[in-house]
Structures are given as structure tokens and as C-alpha cells.
Amino acid sequence: MKYLSLVWAGMWRRRGRTVLMLVQLVSAFALFGVLQGADSGIKQVLASLHGNRLYITSRVAVGDPLPVGLLTRIRSLPGVRAVTPRAVFVGTYRRPDQRVPVIAADVEPFFRIYDELSVAPRGAVQALKSARAGAIVGQGLITRYGWKIGDRFTLQSPLAKRDGSRDWEFDVVGVYGGPENSRGTPPSTAVVVNFDYVNEARATGADRADMFLASVRDAKEAGVVSLAIDNAFANSDHETRTQSESDFLTTQMQKTVDLDFIVRAVVAAVFFALLLATGLLMMQSLRERTPELAVLKTLGFSDRRLFALILAESITLCVLGAAIGLAVGAALLSQARPLVGVTRMPAIVAAAGMGCAVLIAFIAGAAPAVHGSRLQVADALAVR
Amino acid sequence: MGSVLGQTALLTLTGLRSLAHRRIAALVTVISVTTVVGVLVSLLAIREGTNVFQPGSAGADEAVVLSRGASSSIESALSREEFTAIAQAPGVEKGADGRPDAYALAIVPVDALRRDGRRGTVNLMGFTVGWQRVDGGVKVLAGRLYRPALRELIVSEPLRKMYQGLDIGDHITLRGTQWTVVGVFTSSDALADGALCADAETVMSAFGRNTFSQADVRLASPAAFKVFADSLERNPAVAVEVKTLAQQFEQNFGSLRRFLTFISYFIGCVMASGAVCGALNSLYASVDSRQREIATLRAVGFNALPIIASVLIESTLLVLPGAILGTLVAWGLFNGNAIDTDSVVFKLRVTPHLLAVSVWWALAIGLIGGSLPALRAARRPVASALRAS
Numbered sequence: 081m082k083y084l085s086l087v088w089a090g091m092w093r094r095r096g097r098t099v100l101m102l103v104q105l106v107s108a109f110a111l112f113g114v115l116q117g118a119d120s121g122i123k124q125v126l127a128s129l130h131g132n133r134l135y136i137t138s139r140v141a142v143g144d145p146l147p148v149g150l151l152t153r154i155r156s157l158p159g160v161r162a163v164t165p166r167a168v169f170v171g172t173y174r175r176p177d178q179r180v181p182v183i184a185a186d187v188e189p190f191f192r193i194y195d196e197l198s199v200a201p202r203g204a205v206q207a208l209k210s211a212r213a214g215a216i217v218g219q220g221l222i223t224r225y226g227w228k229i230g231d232r233f234t235l236q237s238p239l240a241k242r243d244g245s246r247d248w249e250f251d252v253v254g255v256y257g258g259p260e261n262s263r264g265t266p267p268s269t270a271v272v273v274n275f276d277y278v279n280e281a282r283a284t285g286a287d288r289a290d291m292f293l294a295s296v297r298d299a300k301e302a303g304v305v306s307l308a309i310d311n312a313f314a315n316s317d318h319e320t321r322t323q324s325e326s327d328f329l330t331t332q333m334q335k336t337v338d339l340d341f342i343v344r345a346v347v348a349a350v351f352f353a354l355l356l357a358t359g360l361l362m363m364q365s366l367r368e369r370t371p372e373l374a375v376l377k378t379l380g381f382s383d384r385r386l387f388a389l390i391l392a393e394s395i396t397l398c399v400l401g402a403a404i405g406l407a408v409g410a411a412l413l414s415q416a417r418p419l420v421g422v423t424r425m426p427a428i429v430a431a432a433g434m435g436c437a438v439l440i441a442f443i444a445g446a447a448p449a450v451h452g453s454r455l456q457v458a459d460a461l462a463v464r
Numbered sequence: 465m466g467s468v469l470g471q472t473a474l475l476t477l478t479g480l481r482s483l484a485h486r487r488i489a490a491l492v493t494v495i496s497v498t499t500v501v502g503v504l505v506s507l508l509a510i511r512e513g514t515n516v517f518q519p520g521s522a523g524a525d526e527a528v529v530l531s532r533g534a535s536s537s538i539e540s541a542l543s544r545e546e547f548t549a550i551a552q553a554p555g556v557e558k559g560a561d562g563r564p565d566a567y568a569l570a571i572v573p574v575d576a577l578r579r580d581g582r583r584g585t586v587n588l589m590g591f592t593v594g595w596q597r598v599d600g601g602v603k604v605l606a607g608r609l610y611r612p613a614l615r616e617l618i619v620s621e622p623l624r625k626m627y628q629g630l631d632i633g634d635h636i637t638l639r640g641t642q643w644t645v646v647g648v649f650t651s652s653d654a655l656a657d658g659a660l661c662a663d664a665e666t667v668m669s670a671f672g673r674n675t676f677s678q679a680d681v682r683l684a685s686p687a688a689f690k691v692f693a694d695s696l697e698r699n700p701a702v703a704v705e706v707k708t709l710a711q712q713f714e715q716n717f718g719s720l721r722r723f724l725t726f727i728s729y730f731i732g733c734v735m736a737s738g739a740v741c742g743a744l745n746s747l748y749a750s751v752d753s754r755q756r757e758i759a760t761l762r763a764v765g766f767n768a769l770p771i772i773a774s775v776l777i778e779s780t781l782l783v784l785p786g787a788i789l790g791t792l793v794a795w796g797l798f799n800g801n802a803i804d805t806d807s808v809v810f811k812l813r814v815t816p817h818l819l820a821v822s823v824w825w826a827l828a829i830g831l832i833g834g835s836l837p838a839l840r841a842a843r844r845p846v847a848s849a850l851r852a853s
Contacts (some may be wrong), residue, residue, distance in 0.1 A: 100741040107738040238531035353499040
């Protein structure tokens, strides 16, 4: 500790240069924090999803219709707590840009599977079961369009009804609300309606669902139950693929952009450039201070101590830059919330960043430190 | 004052000669500019890749029809009657045989295994017979075209390279039925260029569908679009939305392109700010090591302008190789690499435009990084600079 002031003084010997170097470090680590933070933040969100929820889709492709006849078989499998068909279509309210997703499902199991959704008033789910053309609508729609319980609303949809009309009328029997920004949960701007009603009214696709949702009694059994479901339909006309919520959403999201690869490549490039710059700075700084180092040696500093001193300077600089950079990154990340849906930089990212900083400091400082510790006092003092 | 030029040239030459002493610092500057430009160009190459979907003037006479309210072709459903009405609407170009230049397609997303073992989704597109008439750019590279009523399909070249089991003669099993790959094709229609293509009726019967996803028509002229769109919108028998190719492009790729642009320039800016600091460091060192020499020249009558100019020229000469090297690295690593997002395949493209972007960025880094050291060199009082050790 008593050498700290010496390290500090050495670091700030040329103030302008150190400030420039710090800016380089800060920009590199801010970028690392934002990219890696967004990447692992999204992964953490995915991992925290409901482990007991299963998505059963056609093995041909997600969204390819599955006959509802399969449900009886799934319901009878051990470990399955609830299962519902799901068919989604998009309706538009008064204007074409007022898009309202309509989720048709068996409402009772649906709200048991999404148990994080709260439904008001009490008994609305039971009421919906008896009101065929009823709907439990998301809180967001209530605020946007001012609907009240008992209101009737009409949605236009590309999905034609048997009578040739494309107007779908529903009565509001209840309201659901739930956690915002949770990727697994249905958005608060959707409506949930009876699958049976939609199924009978539509002109095409009768008795088919775009997927089944299920929940298992125990999240630990999710893997076993998934396999049991898929095995039940193996080699049939309708092979299924059952995935946990996090697996399902990961594959859906990876389709958009391979974020992992971009993050790794950019971070590697940035750190490579940073390593060179830091190494150069330490080299320059030591060359100028050769006589001073010689003085320290004359005063009795051992080779090893001088080595440690130079390395400590490099580490202090990098760790300081990394700390500021990661703080900036965390601040930027909280600004980017609407874009990535992650609010806080995971602690593991900050730790990894500091680890990288120390590593860079070691590599960049090693050569100058070896050079400095091997100085011959007489030669070094002779340098002007 | 022709001597200003002479003085600048002289100063630049001495600066460059002393570069040998500072070769590591100079190399670090070059490498840091290379990484900035390399990353920026690579990211922008993704966005540039989506440009192939942007219809040029050639596509101005094509229109796309989806069902009303559908935000993408996957969501859209057009009945056979609607397609007939679309093909017969006014404004549609007719071929020599009197048949309208229109086709419909049914899109079915299917699962496939990539060569790297990950699962991906590709579009199986079923086309009605008008396809090759409207889209003149379809070329079968190997094998032959699919035949209707047989479960045969052709695969686009980028898709064949990316996924397993899509070579000619391979069988793919989709819901218990086997499809045979009979040909490899390329198409000027970029959406089809990342898909498996087959006959529309065959695809629809295999997947239990009786609606098309989308209809495309060639119009008699770009001006006929309004007539065509109005007549369909007024027709009570159909519920459709008509778009130009350009509108569909914006709808399909607008948000992805905006996201990529933002990400590219955000990362580019942060990295560039680091590179500017690196350049500043390097050029300050250059100016400082020559301060006595510069002061001597000023004492004998050189003025400030050539000194500033020479430092800026030196910084420019340092960053330009970085720009070209960075673009070359990005080109070598990524140009032509196919990536797919949401079952649309496109290639990364490093274009001359991106080289220009990279040169501009490098120049900006060089000029900002060179300006402050240049001012310091020109401003330092001669007497104190001469006395400095």
C-alpha cells in the first residue's frame, strides 16, 4: 500500500497522455458493457422464464397447424397439469393500424398455464366459459380504447368466417393484467377468447391449432414430460416438438440476428486494439522514465519490486478505465431499455470486464516491466 | 509564397523519415484505425446485404397483394377466387397469349438443419404457373425445374450451401411425405432466392391449405398502379391490400435496417472515439520528439501553416492504410457470407460505397487526431521549445 502514491505519481507523469489512454479504455469497456450486458441480460431473462411451461408445436415448422384431436392424448400423459390449444389471428379495430392480436384458447387451462396473469373481476374465467363470444381483454386495450366490461367490439380479420364475413364480434367479460416486459407472457394489448367459438365460426382450418400450451406439475419433470409428449406422436402424421419456454423463445429470437457472434467479434476486435495501445503507452512512458527507474534502483529497489511497481501502474490504469467504462456502459444500457428490454447490467458482465482489464494490463505491462526490472543502473543513468 | 508548398513538403518528409523511430506508435495507429473500420464495414455489410431486396427501377411496375390486415405474407391468406379477381383487375399487363402476368404463391415455413447442426426455418414457396413469366430472372443452375403434382422442389443456391441435405437427388421428409430436390436455381426476386420452391397446388395439398399467401402482378406501366389498387380496394368481393414492391420492402426490412444502421454507427462512434485518442497520443509523441527541430525551422522563418499542414498530412497518411486494410479484412472475412434472419436469406456485401464510408471515417479520425498536436507544434514559443531537453 505504501507504494500506492508512487504508482499514482508514475501514472500521472504525463497527464495529457494518461487522460487520452483513459478515454480509450473507457470507450472500449463501455462498448463491452453495453454489448455483453445486452447479450447476457437477454439470456438471463430467458433463463428466468417459467420452467414448467411447455410449447408444443408441429415438427414440420412452428405455426404449422396441429389437429386438436391430439389434446386428449396429451392430457392423459402423467405429469401434465393443464393443456390448451392456441390459435392466434390478428384483427384490426376501427383503423387498419389498430392491430389487436386475438388468442383463441381453452380459457380455463390457459389462465392456469399463465398463472402470472391476474384476471378481474373474480369469476371472469368461468363467465367466459359460458359466454361463447366473450373475451377477456388485456389491460392495455382497456386504456387505449376505453372499453368497459359488457361492451361489444368488432375486429376485422383476414380470417374469414363461415358466413363469409370477416367481422369478429366479441363481448368484454373480463380484464387481465400481468408483468410488463416479460417475454413469455401474452402482451397486455391482446384479447383472449374461446377456442371453441373461433373454431366453429371460421371458414378454414377447423379443429386445428397453431400450437398447444401446457404446464407440468413440477418444473423438474419438464424434460421428461416433453419427451413423453413427442414420443406419443413419433412416426405419426403429426409429429410434435415440445420445448420449454426458454428454449422456444431462444430459437425464435436467434432467428432474427445472431447477436452472440456479433458481440464476440466486436469485443475481440476492440480489446485487441486496446491491448496494443496500452502496451505502447507503457513502453513510451517507461522509455522516458529510464533515469528515474535507475534512481529507484540506486535507492535499493530490488528487480522484483520494480517489476511489481511497473505492473501495478499498468493494472491501476486499466482497472480505473474499466471501472469508469463499465459504469458508462451500465448507464447507456438503462437508456437502451426499450430497444433490448434489459434494464440492469448483470453482475457477471461487470466481473468479466474487470477480469479482462487485469488481463490486458498484465499482457501490456509485462514486457515493459521485464525491461524496467533488468535495467543496469549505470547505463540507465547515462541516458540523458 | 510558393514556398509554403515547398516548406510543407519538406516538413512532411522529415516527419515521415522520423517515423522509423516511432514505428510501433505508427503501427498501433494503423491497427486501431483498421479495427474501427473493419468492425464498422462488417456491420454495415449486413445492412448493405438487405439492399438486394430493394427494388430498383426494374421493379417499379410490379405490385404485391396481401389480404387486408396482414402484416406479412406469412399472415396473409388469399382465396383462389380473390387471386382470379386480382389477375383480372385493370392495369395488369397481359402476355402475348392474352393471359395476365400474375402469379400467386403459398408460403409454408419449414424446419431444416443447417450445416453447423443448428435448426433453422426456411420458406417453402409454392408458385402458380405465372411465376417464370413475371419473374424473368429465374435461372435453373443445375438439375431441372419441379414438375407439378409430383412432390419435387428446387432449392436456391445460397440455401443449398447453408443447409444440410438439399443437394440434387436428396429427399427431405416433411410431415411423413417425401420431397425430392430436383434442381438448384437463382432468382432476381431476392425473397425466392432464399427459399425452396415448388408448385403451388402441390404445396397446398401437402400442407392442407386452400389459400395463397400472396399474389404478385406485373403492371402495364408503373402509372397503372393507382388504377389497379383502386379497383381492388373498391371490389367488395375481395379484402386485400395492394403495395408496390418498394412499400413491401420498407415493411419487411425497414425496422431491421434501422436497427442495423443504429447498431453499426453506435459501435463505430464509440470505437472511433478510442481511435482518435490513440492517434492523438501517437502524433503528440511525433510532434514532441521533433519540437527542437520544428522550433529551429520556425526561428529561421518557416511559418505556422506548413507546420500544421505537415502534421495533418502525416496523420492522413497514417490512417488511410488503416481504412483500406480494414475494408479488405471485412471483405475477406465476410463478403458473400450468407446469413438468414426470419427465414430470409441474404449475403453480406462489402461494396465500393462502404469503402468510401470507411475512408471518410478514417480521414475524420486522422484530422481530429492530428489537429491538436499540429496546433501545439505551431504554437509553442520558439525560445522555450529550443531550450527543452
